[in-house]
Amino acid sequence: MDLDTLLSFRWSVMLPEFIILGVATLLSVIDLFMKKESSRKPLAWLAGAGILAALIAVFMQLDIEVTSILYDTYRLDSFSKAFKILLLLGTLLVIVLSSNYKKEDLEENRGEFYYLLLAALLGAMMMASSADLITLFVGLELLSLSSYVMAGLERRNKRSNESAFKYIVSGGIATAITLFGMSYIFGLTGETNLFKIAENMGNLELLKHSFLIVFAFIITFAGLTFKIAAAPLHMWAPDVYEGAPVPVTAFLSVVSKTAGFVILLRVIIICFIAAPGIDKEPILLQVQPYVMVLAAATMIIGNVTALRQRNIKRMFAYSSIAQAGYILVPFVSNSSLLFELIWFYLLAYLFMNIGAFTVIQLLSSQEGSADVGIFRGLFRRSPWLAVPMTFFILSLAGIPITAGFIGKFGIFMGALGLDPAHYWLAAVMMATTLVSYVYYFNIIAIMFFRDSDGTKVSIPGGMAAVLAFCTASVIILGIMPDLALDFFYGNFDVNEFFMQIETEVHTHDH
């Protein structure tokens, strides 16, 4: 590749990534030159400003048509824009959480935390914007490696260390599995570009090897379930969530999970959409029963095990496993509304889960415990915490007038609106939702029906802003879901997802 070719690319489409990269670099330099004693808190502002700028950049890109540079290793399409908005928004809220997270242990690493967070975000954004197995994998690893360190940032806290250790080992296993699966894909098609893979998958020669295609599918899919914390690679979540600092837990359960869904959609759908199974039936249809079993197992394991948890962070880990199961439903049932359903649910999930973690962080750091008991009598002690928390829980449980209800409703409609309808998957979803009412409403009951010791919880301004924003979003999206859906339909065209761009640039011909 000569300089001319390099210069001929439309680098401006990468503006959001450049902003994040620049700010992350800047942060690391500043952190290096700052006096050891001085507080790193102001760095949060810089990190936040950077994310906000990147967010604005993405919004400015909304009307750019599909563009691809660097031979499709980077592409800007509706899919990447839509999901980058979620990733950026989620990280922005996590920044606010972290700037109010007071733990002496974290202070010495605070500067480090912010640029690690941005590095993780950059990895996630690359995952949203790439159509090549190699860059996708690099993005995935950038996200993973940064997350491993973040989980262990409280260096003197044993649990935090344990959490990081478990995360890195499980993550390593998952990476190995993913790579193993990808190597099959490469072996079958000889390509790393997703669209070329799709082309070659349609090759009739491959029909003879349909079992290998299924093999590749199952292994890649299973490896990618790690990031979204779904079966069979879900077991790390409770331990890691429990030990990691709360803002990191919030990041893992929201942003990292969103990135997991992004890569899952990209790789699995594009690579396998044209792949034939036996009798020339599309392979995506043939593997459906097995993937459905995984989705059902995820919902069951998450919701049933959550019942027994006393530690609120563990409970939310299982709840987040269960939520991943719900989001898998439109994916495995090949719903035509796949993208908007997943996008909307993840948007709702972002608000309700980060909101809930805000409350958890405030309570657990005040009480020095993460037992469910910290919620006792919250309505009488601090109604301004209890009422938002109630909305977040109602939303997570999927009760009407909240965004979570609309999300779940859409998924359910999608599952039953297909022909043939996926009755039993929908039934598992409803039944496990019912089970989830028990532990979700246990928290509400503790907040409203338990006596309190009267200690109020102080809410710093930043946290109050996050709470207000998340509560308002959860309610507004529950009452007027059109705000988000119209935005989605108005700005994004899901067909772009499947649109291959010829990126051959012939600059040196003349």
Add this chain to the structure above:
Amino acid sequence: MLQNSWLIPLFPLLSFVLLLIFRKSKSEGTAWIGVLLTGLSLILSIGVWIAVWQGDGIKVEGTWFEIGERAITMGYEINPLNALMLVIVSLVSFLVHLYSKGYMHGDERFPVFFAYLGLFSFAMLGLVLSPNLLQLYMFWELVGLGSFLLIGFYYFKPEAKAAAKKAFVMTRIGDVGLFIGMVLLFWQVGSFEYDEIFASVRNGDISSGMLTLTALCIFVGAIGKSGQLPLHTWLPDAMEGPTPVSALIHAATMVAAGVYLVAAMYPLFQASETALTVVAIVGGVTAIFAASIGLMQKDIKRVLAYSTVSQLGYMMLALGASGYVAGIFHLTTHAFFKALLFLAAGSVIHAVHTQNIEEMGGLWKKLRLTGPLFLIGALAISGVPLLSGFFSKDEILASTYADGRYGLFWLAVVAAFMTAFYMFRLFFLVFTGKPRGDQSGVHESPSVMTLPMLVLGVLAIVAGYLNTAWFGTFLTDYLAGGPVELAHGDHHGPSWIPIVATAASLLGIGLAYLIYQKGTLSRNWITRSLPGLSNVIYNKWYVDEGYDATFVKGTKGLSKLGVLFDKYIVDGLVAAVVSGVQGLSKVGSSLQNGQVQTYGTFAIFGIVILLLIVALTGGYFT
């Protein structure tokens, strides 16, 4: 008037918001906010009702949101059925607000209670105004939430907490059915709108199997909310809430929502004979089953609770037996006399501070207003001629008979006998005989409590004249303006039916008189002659215990299994592998406790098993 009907639910919502703001206020004047605002709802509802009576109706809606190409709508609708419901709900809600001002006097969280009442009323009125199933479902869930807060209002009582959770989760089981039925209907019809669903049903666009399935799914929702068998156990437990709440939720509004749902979706049910039969059987069996439990309860509110379950069963029976008007008629009269009975019971509890009827007695002379009012309610529910319950019950019996369901007809007659018996057992034990407890400080309740009872007392007498063979079938004509085609016209079956019904009722009252008033018959002659059966009845047919042994233990077991699986089984399975790995790694480090290996092994095993299954069942190696 009709254009403004959307305001009706908003007044209580406003009351909820205002009272939450003033929740710290010590002044009990805050109650007037709730009373006044629900009063406005009541006035508006009556105005709407009058307009509908003159033949008006309205339906306003707009697109709420779009998923794919499907538009989901939202709006409000007024038709004869829901206009009637609006009046019932807002009237009872208004009276309960007023009554609570006296009943809750001195409670620390006085404004909070009224705030919750407002939230509940808002949800219930919103439910009634909904023009489509989705909107109904949303308010349906909100109603559940409101009742959760109200039942658990005495949060310091563990029973109240448990009852609140139980009510919420139990009714939610029914909601799952409603939700599935609703979504299935949507994919058949392409809309959640009642009108469009009915149009599709009329045009025969839906296969008969699907009709039955969706109708039954929706009926499951009604079973949960209306406390029908087998999801009835939450309702008696919900009596842990304050008594005005019981009058509001468990007499006239929330539990009636299930009946309302079946009535609102009636054309769908009419299209499926199977669905109607199921509704009739569930209703009939619930009616007699709950009545039998009511015979032996000792808690005044629990007797009324089982009586409510039983009466709701009657309404379902009526609807199942094509007695659309009869069902709604009984819903109306029952709302008045049961609310009256609950409020009167509350007045008694207010006076004697106990709910155990064994500790009451002889209160007739002390409670000069409550006593007669309770008697009116008891006479009405027992079906004594000329009071409201007589007419509506008679109509149910007539419809059941006319529909050819003779077995259920006789079941209903026996249930009527039982109703009369347990109501008057209650009456005699509470109001007559000698005081069995300390009644030194007993006095009549303040007028703010007796006034609502008086209003309900009058209605419990006159509401029956809405629809009689003698004076005119006003209700039938009124409901004929709705979407339901009243196939059978009015059911005035053989003239011996009212006589049988009256006889059953008088027999029950007479028997109660002989046992509990005169003492001619020993109190426990039934218990003695049939010890096994009465034991079963006393223990409420062991339904709760059965659930505990199966579902609760089952789920707990499953979740234990999940944890055990995480911890031990996988551990045990892979112990050999792990010990090998552990031997290599440094032993003793608190971090490397083997669990991560477990996770990894689980993941690998999971994938291997999945691949094996694919290989075996996928048909790739054939």
